[in-house]
Amino acid sequence: MHKLAPARSLSMNELLRELDQFNAKRRQMGLAPVSYGRYVAFRDKYIKEI
Numbered sequence: 001m002h003k004l005a006p007a008r009s010l011s012m013n014e015l016l017r018e019l020d021q022f023n024a025k026r027r028q029m030g031l032a033p034v035s036y037g038r039y040v041a042f043r044d045k046y047i048k049e050i
Helices: 012-028 036-043
Strands: none
Touching (some): 012 036
């Protein structure tokens, strides 16, 4: 798996598209969607799990 660039290096549109895809997968698994802030913290490894 490739390493993700820090969220701050992406455009807002790119990051929101990525978050939308992430939340779509969570919904398919029956999980609640996550907020922008929580996703960025998880993505940039400031928190370990959602």
